[in-house]
Amino acid sequence: MNFERIKEKLNILADAAKYDVSCSSSGSKRANKNKGLGDSSGMGICHTYTEDGRCVSLLKILLTNHCIFDCAYCVTRKSNDVKRAAFKVQEVVNLTINFYRRNYIEGLFLSSGIFKNADYTMERLVLVAKKLRLEENFNGYIHLKSIPGASDELMREAGLYADRLSVNIEIPTEQGLKLLAPDKKREDFIKPMRKVKNEIIQYKSEKKLIKSTPIYAPAGQSTQMIIGATGETDAQIMYTSAYFYKEFQMKRVYYSGYIPISHDERLPSIGTDVPMLRENRLYQTDWLLRFYGFSIQELLNKEHPNLETDIDPKLSWALRNLQHFPVDVNYADRRLLARIPGVGMRSVDKIINARRYRKLGWEHLKAIGISMNRAQYFLVCASSQFETKDRTAAQLKSLIMGTSSSKWRGAYSSQLNLFESNANVTVS
Amino acid sequence: MIDQYIYDGTFEGFLTAVFEVYDRKPTRVKIVSERLVTVNFFDEEHTIYTDQAKSDRVWKGIEYRIGKKAGNLIYKAFLSEQSDREQVLLRIIKKGFKGENVTDNFADIDVLRLTNLVKIVGREKHRMDAFIRFRLTKDNVYFAEVEPDFDTLPLNAIHFKNRYADQKWLIYDRCRNYGIFYDLKTVNYVQLEISNDINSSLAAPFYFTHDEMHYQDLWKNYFKSTNIPSRKNMRLHLQHVPKRYWKYLSEKQP
Ligand code: SF4
Numbered sequence: 001m002n003f004e005r006i007k008e009k010l011n012i013l014a015d016a017a018k019y020d021v022s023c024s025s026s027g028s029k030r031a032n033k034n035k036g037l038g039d040s041s042g043m044g045i046c047h048t049y050t051e052d053g054r055c056v057s058l059l060k061i062l063l064t065n066h067c068i069f070d071c072a073y074c075v076t077r078k079s080n081d082v083k084r085a086a087f088k089v090q091e092v093v094n095l096t097i098n099f100y101r102r103n104y105i106e107g108l109f110l111s112s113g114i115f116k117n118a119d120y121t122m123e124r125l126v127l128v129a130k131k132l133r134l135e136e137n138f139n140g141y142i143h144l145k146s147i148p149g150a151s152d153e154l155m156r157e158a159g160l161y162a163d164r165l166s167v168n169i170e171i172p173t174e175q176g177l178k179l180l181a182p183d184k185k186r187e188d189f190i191k192p193m194r195k196v197k198n199e200i201i202q203y204k205s206e207k208k209l210i211k212s213t214p215i216y217a218p219a220g221q222s223t224q225m226i227i228g229a230t231g232e233t234d235a236q237i238m239y240t241s242a243y244f245y246k247e248f249q250m251k252r253v254y255y256s257g258y259i260p261i262s263h264d265e266r267l268p269s270i271g272t273d274v275p276m277l278r279e280n281r282l283y284q285t286d287w288l289l290r291f292y293g294f295s296i297q298e299l300l301n302k303e304h305p306n307l308e309t310d311i312d313p314k315l316s317w318a319l320r321n322l323q324h325f326p327v328d329v330n331y332a333d334r335r336l337l338a339r340i341p342g343v344g345m346r347s348v349d350k351i352i353n354a355r356r357y358r359k360l361g362w363e364h365l366k367a368i369g370i371s372m373n374r375a376q377y378f379l380v381c382a383s384s385q386f387e388t389k390d391r392t393a394a395q396l397k398s399l400i401m402g403t404s405s406s407k408w409r410g411a412y413s414s415q416l417n418l419f420e421s422n423a424n425v426t427v428s
Numbered sequence: 429m430i431d432q433y434i435y436d437g438t439f440e441g442f443l444t445a446v447f448e449v450y451d452r453k454p455t456r457v458k459i460v461s462e463r464l465v466t467v468n469f470f471d472e473e474h475t476i477y478t479d480q481a482k483s484d485r486v487w488k489g490i491e492y493r494i495g496k497k498a499g500n501l502i503y504k505a506f507l508s509e510q511s512d513r514e515q516v517l518l519r520i521i522k523k524g525f526k527g528e529n530v531t532d533n534f535a536d537i538d539v540l541r542l543t544n545l546v547k548i549v550g551r552e553k554h555r556m557d558a559f560i561r562f563r564l565t566k567d568n569v570y571f572a573e574v575e576p577d578f579d580t581l582p583l584n585a586i587h588f589k590n591r592y593a594d595q596k597w598l599i600y601d602r603c604r605n606y607g608i609f610y611d612l613k614t615v616n617y618v619q620l621e622i623s624n625d626i627n628s629s630l631a632a633p634f635y636f637t638h639d640e641m642h643y644q645d646l647w648k649n650y651f652k653s654t655n656i657p658s659r660k661n662m663r664l665h666l667q668h669v670p671k672r673y674w675k676y677l678s679e680k681q682p
Contacts, residue, residue, distance in 0.1 A: 053664030
């Protein structure tokens with residue numbers, strides 16, 4: 001290998017790929033077989049973190065940053081004056097294997113600018129994955145980007161080698177897409193998604209009958225939306241997200257605060273802050289929908305089209321729905337426990353286990369690790385000391401924020417830079 | 429007066445001591461690793477000699493009567509090397525043998541401590557899975573050095589065996605001076621002398637393959653290219669990758 005040339009390409013093509021925030025490498029079931037290389041049956045591992053605190057788990061690169069399209073929000077767009085480069089298929093294979101063997105990465109995340117046409121590009125992405133699986137007996141994680149407009153046949157093949165497939169819809173609303181990427185049609189994104197969803201369902205049902213059926217995209221599909229580029233509301237974003245979860249059985253939807261990269265009057269100007277706090281609130285909302293049993297209508301609706309920035313969405317919901325509180329932790333069911341501000345899902349499990357042995361009081365709840373400064377106003381337990389005063393939502397809010405030394409407040413007052421983008425979002 | 433049962437610091441030794449507690453029924457007992465023992469005039473010292481048969485009996489008893497899950501937690505908590513581990517684990521084992529729940533009863537202070545020890549060991553194990561960096565030596569072994577806060581290598585072994593089934597590898601704990609070596613068939617515990625200059629860049633070409641330096645260099649470059657300066661957040665970065673791990677991280681080398 002010519003290492004100098006590879007280094008140059010890697011710098012260009014890693015730099016261009018970093019705006020895709022997906023980093024997950026978990027959820028696959030591909031175990032090591034025939035004493036080959038790699039295993040992705042466990043939880044994904046972050047092997048390091050960037051200086052902005054994002055998980056580095058995969059070698060995330062573009063095959064090339066040549067592109068025939070001109071999407072305004074993308075650094076790779078045709079009209080942008082940047083250095084271009086392209087990897088050969090074998091170069092990507094070698095890099096992946098050698099990084100993997102040194103325990104730098106969990107696998108490969110391969111995306112690409114669109115050169116010539118969608119199928120020509122997709123074919124090459126699939127070829128990389130195929131070589132890794134068949135020639136190198138590689139069982140690490142592979143995430144391939146589905147190129148919008150790629151044929152059904154290629155999408156079917158892609159899923160045979162990749163663990164996860166994704167198409168980024170990028171712009172949450174159709175009007176926004178029309179404005180920023182006039183050559184792109186929403187239907188081009190949807191088509192490969194639908195194909196992948198149908199294949200996943202079909203392979204799964206065949207596998208039930210015939211054991212030897214190969215696994216197809218075992219880690220499912222994901223997508224990403226850019227936040228804050230087109231003036232959309234939080235409700236517009238999250239309803240779109242809820243639709244994708246439901247319609248395409250997405251494993252994850254990622255939210256990526258727009259990073260200004262060009263002087264284009266359709267977009268926020270260079271130097272505008274990345275909306276990191278907003279991004280974090282959206283992830284929290286996403287979490288509440290997927291794991292806490294909230295419905296989207298409860299969190300965002302006509303009266304509340306946007307999330308509050310100074311408090312997290314669960315506390316915000318609780319303050320709007322004080323009639324459900326206080327919750328008795330010794331008797332309430334899972335669903336209700338999960339709604340107490342300051343109590344995360346892990347604590348819910350612990351509470352349910354522990355209360356089988358004795359009635360829980362404050363000291364037990366503290367030991368379990370719930371966040372008292374929020375929780376205390378919303379629950380009762382086996383202790384004589386309670387918050388008995390009837391308080392209004394506004395009073396509660398100022399009480400909680402006044403005592404809170406938590407990262408929420410810290411971040412709020414010190415201009416939004418204390419958050420990570422998507423790994424380990426905490427909701428409690 | 430307290431009876432001090434002094435054992436060799438191994439898990440088998442600890443289980444042997446537990447056996448003796450049940451056998452001799454002392455009224456007040458403290459199990460202490462020989463490395464941590466302090467002489468004092470009030471306590472009576474007893475040396476416990478590790479006995480595989482006794483240790484096996486206790487281990488089987490734990491798995492059978494308290495459960496496999498509890499056994500697993502006890503072993504992990506033991507690897508924490510914390511000074512209260514023997515006392516906590518002895519109480520846990522006693523409670524378990526009496527039929528009390530020792531895995532989910534978080535209202536019990538010992539169960540909470542057990543859970544906590546398991547958690548810190550688990551986190552360190554996970555960090556090792558993540559932060560180990562192999563370098564390919566001239567004799568074709570992928571070699572890594574580590575200095576974990578707790579004794580996690582026994583837990584890391586299976587992870588690496590499943591993952592790197594087709595390459596020889598060696599992970600060496602510089603604090604505890606032993607390593608695990610996979611020879612394409614099994615993983616074994618090994619002890620070796622490691623030359624002092626192995627981490628000096630001058631001597632590196634002597635130990636490692638020619639391509640090795642290039643791949644480290646590529647990885648460092650990759651690490652730099654993925655950074656987004658407008659999102660910089662060193663506090664968060666350090667929370668995830670504390671400085672004490674940097675020593676052996678290729679991407680953090682000058
Ligand atoms: S098609 Fe993809 S790579 Fe090309 S400009 Fe649009 S978003 Fe960027």
